[in-house]
Amino acid sequence: MTDHATTDIGRLAAGLADGLIARRRDLHKYPETAWTEFRTASLAARALAAAGYAVRLGGEVVRRESMLGAPPAGELATHMERAAAQGGDPALIGRMAGGLTGVVGERCFGPGPVVALRFDMDANDLDEARDDGHRPHREGFGSVNAGAMHACGHDGHTAIGLGVAEILATLGDRLRGTVRLIFQPGEEGVRGAGPMADAGVLDGVDYLLGGHIGLRAPKTGQVVCGVEGFLATTKFDAVFTGMAAHAGAAPEQGRNALLAAANAALNLHAISRHGQGASRITVGTLHAGQGRNVIPAKAELQAETRGRTTEIDRFVFERAREVVAGAAMMYGVDHEIMVAGRSPSGRSDPGVVAVVRRAAEAMGCFSDIRDGVDMRASEDFALLLGAVQARGGLGAYLLLGSDLAAGHHNPRFDFDEACLVPGVELFARCAMACLNLPPRRG
Numbered sequence: 199m200t201d202h203a204t205t206d207i208g209r210l211a212a213g214l215a216d217g218l219i220a221r222r223r224d225l226h227k228y229p230e231t232a233w234t235e236f237r238t239a240s241l242a243a244r245a246l247a248a249a250g251y252a253v254r255l256g257g258e259v260v261r262r263e264s265m266l267g268a269p270p271a272g273e274l275a276t277h278m279e280r281a282a283a284q285g286g287d288p289a290l291i292g293r294m295a296g297g298l299t300g301v302v303g304e305r306c307f308g309p310g311p312v313v314a315l316r317f318d319m320d321a322n323d324l325d326e327a328r329d330d331g332h333r334p335h336r337e338g339f340g341s342v343n344a345g346a347m348h349a350c351g352h353d354g355h356t357a358i359g360l361g362v363a364e365i366l367a368t369l370g371d372r373l374r375g376t377v378r379l380i381f382q383p384g385e386e387g388v389r390g391a392g393p394m395a396d397a398g399v400l401d402g403v404d405y406l407l408g409g410h411i412g413l414r415a416p417k418t419g420q421v422v423c424g425v426e427g428f429l430a431t432t433k434f435d436a437v438f439t440g441m442a443a444h445a446g447a448a449p450e451q452g453r454n455a456l457l458a459a460a461n462a463a464l465n466l467h468a469i470s471r472h473g474q475g476a477s478r479i480t481v482g483t484l485h486a487g488q489g490r491n492v493i494p495a496k497a498e499l500q501a502e503t504r505g506r507t508t509e510i511d512r513f514v515f516e517r518a519r520e521v522v523a524g525a526a527m528m529y530g531v532d533h534e535i536m537v538a539g540r541s542p543s544g545r546s547d548p549g550v551v552a553v554v555r556r557a558a559e560a561m562g563c564f565s566d567i568r569d570g571v572d573m574r575a576s577e578d579f580a581l582l583l584g585a586v587q588a589r590g591g592l593g594a595y596l597l598l599g600s601d602l603a604a605g606h607h608n609p610r611f612d613f614d615e616a617c618l619v620p621g622v623e624l625f626a627r628c629a630m631a632c633l634n635l636p637p638r639r640g
């Protein structure tokens with residue numbers, strides 16, 4: 199890498215400013231939740247192909263058998279139609295049937311390491327604020343899709359990833375090695391990384407980079423060069439099935455699934471803390487019963503466990519299984535537990551954190567550069583990072599500071615678009631630096 203090339207990155211990134219904001223706002227207006235990112239993924243694939251990348255998508259990069267928590271087929275078909283009606287590429291959407299909404303763009307610039315960058319594309323299950331106090335609504339790019347909102351900044355991540363693709367393509371003759379850009383569905387609920395890893399998208403990867411807007415860095419100008427501790431997490435659904443009966447005439451003939459689920463919810467929150475580190479458990483939804491005078495025969499809850507380490511998360515989840523089984527037994531109802539997502543803990547490699555720090559310092563635009571920050575949240579990037587590390591590769595997860603209108607996953611969430619250009623420049627500089635490191639694998 200020449201000094202000339204790194205100087206050019208800043209100039210090229212600045213030149214993308216208007217396009218990045220337009221792209222981000224377009225994605226924001228048409229948010230798509232996990233496994234339904236048909237429009238987003240098709241537009242990403244089209245942009246990657248236009249920039250000269252070899253594009254793989256659908257079943258080539260998402261292993262269907264590994265998918266957790268996918269919507270039913272009918273719902274997916276409706277989302278495919280909506281994606282096409284909202285400007286997605288119909289031919290590319292067709293190749294992602296079944297919710298296989300991952301995209302990978304790859305370009306080889308010569309001998310050298312394989313450097314992968316991962317960007318997530320999905321929105322949250324949330325209705326966006328619709329009043330003039332909320333800028334996306336006021337400026338006409340608020341969500342038009344009911345029940346879906348980009349409240350975690352993944353619209354920004356996707357825009358940044360496509361900006362990086364463009365810059366690296368422009369600098370192509372000055373690069374070596376191979377760049378692989380991974381556009382991942384279903385980060386929310388930690389569902390997308392596993393099926394992409396299982397499809398082989400990490401094969402041969404020497405260096406892996408990823409990041410997030412605004413998490414643990416809530417001011418524009420801040421950057422965290424490498425996250426220390428992702429929380430391991432397990433998402434699960436529990437279904438209780440009892441017997442309906444007349445609540446007045448013969449309640450003794452019923453078996454009450456609502457009471458079983460309610461008892462489970464209370465006692466899941468009573469699972470012991472762990473002496474070796476932080477743990478969490480949350481029952482996020484609970485639906486039960488069909489009518490006022492009917493003994494409730496069905497109850498469903500959605501819950502999640504988390505742990506500072508994968509072992510702590512596993513401890514909490516195993517206790518949770520016992521609580522659900524015990525509650526079911528108390529009321530004589532059947533139960534079933536379905537795992538809907540899972541991600542390990544993880545940590546960035548110091549060598550790659552140093553690469554990010556050097557790049558951030560060289561840019562001169564960051565006022566607060568840190569590393570060693572504890573993530574205190576889960577991210578299925580940790581699964582990808584662990585898979586790369588297990589095969590001798592290295593990686594880091596950076597946090598890109600941004601002023602925020604409200605916290606992540608809040609209906610008033612919005613980030614400062616001034617972070618987009620530095621985000622593109624930082625990822626592009628890091629990618630170039632990693633392309634000049636020795637391959638990690640023989």
Ligand SMILES: [Zn+2]
Pocket residue numbers: 350351352385410
């Ligand atoms: Zn996120």
